[in-house]
Amino acid sequence: MNILWDYDGTLFNTYPAYAKRMSQVLGGKVSEADCYKELKISATHAISFFRLSESQIEEYNHLISSISPEEMPPFDHVEDILKKAGRNVIMTHKDRTGAYKVLDFYGFTKYFSEIVTADDGFPRKPDPASYKYLHDKHRIDLAVGDRELDIIPARQLGLYTCLFQNNKPADFHLEDYKDFFKVVVFK
Incomplete structure (x- = not known):
């Protein structure tokens, strides 16, 4: 995945x-x-x-x-998912320096094939341009976010969506990442 x-x-x-x-x-x-x-x-x-x-x-x-x-600690159990995923990418409005500062501190950088930040010049979410770029390059199966804004572009591209600690409309919902592989099941 x-x-x-x-x-x-x-x-x-x-x-x-x-x-x-x-x-x-x-x-x-x-x-x-x-x-x-x-x-x-x-x-x-x-x-x-x-x-x-x-x-x-x-x-x-x-x-x-x-x-x-x-x-700014990582959420519990998120690293377990990162380790098991086929490929992980990030799309964030955060600047590159700020994103890498935390990713490097927690040793998470190694889990990501690509990290798109505000510095890459894509329009802000919910514009789907950055998601389309990442999907075309990495064949994304699932987009995970905590706000509806994070999954709107994924929906526009026909991707599965998962909201974390948010019950707005999405394909999957999680309150805790320990349940990821029980909840996120593709049919």
Whole structure:
């Protein structure tokens, strides 16, 4: 099975650290839980929802880039899936430096045949261009993400979809990766 993975909130538990920084930028007037909820839709959505100024956006981006990998651990059991998959690829809006910083720290880089980041110039999700590129090159069977935004491009290409910790419409749903091979079964 060849799997296309989202990065934030799918492979690595990054949103608590992001929510903490957004709450900090907002002067603590918005809880980390409320920031988390809006960030799970998308960072662009959260920035708009909380009406961050340009200087707040700059501060937030600076804080995000300085988060240590220890604050962004991989989800339990995800490495078991990476080891068993035929091929793994990533499509993320994260910049290359930030993505590799965490992947390298946890020794995950070796599991991926290709990592497409914001630096590669593809349009942002839900545009399917990056997914089409990865599918054409790696014959993707399944796209895994934590937000509906992550699977819309896969659906457009006719790929199987799996949402992690999200019950929006998808072919498969997981709350914990330990159940992956019980839940994700192709007919």
